[in-house]
Amino acid sequence: xxxxxxxxxxxxxxxxxxxxxxxxxxxxxxxxxxxxxxxxxxxxxxxxxxxxxxxxxxxxxxxxxxxxxxxxxxxxxxxxxxxxxxxxxxxxxxxxxxxxxxxxxxxxxxxx
Numbered sequence: 001x002x003x004x005x006x007x008x009x010x011x012x013x014x015x016x017x018x019x020x021x022x023x024x025x026x027x028x029x030x031x032x033x034x035x036x037x038x039x040x041x042x043x044x045x046x047x048x049x050x051x052x053x054x055x056x057x058x059x060x061x062x063x064x065x066x067x068x069x070x071x072x073x074x075x076x077x078x079x080x081x082x083x084x085x086x087x088x089x090x091x092x093x094x095x096x097x098x099x100x101x102x103x104x105x106x107x108x109x110x111x112x
Contacts (some may be wrong), residue, residue: 011076073104
């Protein structure tokens with residue numbers, strides 16, 4: 001898995017801490033480089049209190065830079081259900097044959 005890059009998309013608040021942090025930890029443990037994106041780059045807070053500063057905003061994502069994408073769940077992820085940028089990124093990833101993943105409630109994103 002070394003050399004692979006995964007984009008993890010989180011809500012600006014109320015993402016599931018463990019879905020982000022544990023998944024990120026496991027990916028990095030096997031050599032995958034992870035990048036976190038959200039609708040903002042300031043500090044975000046998870047449902048259980050974890051704080052994370054995303055690496056970039058959704059409008060800065062270049063699909064060609066990643067081998068896979070993971071939409072992290074949690075009640076805050078509903079902000080992406082009708083977000084044109086998030087849906088476009090998911091569609092582009094899938095269309096290019098790249099792994100397009102969602103955890104829990106994030107799977108309910110229409111159009112994915």
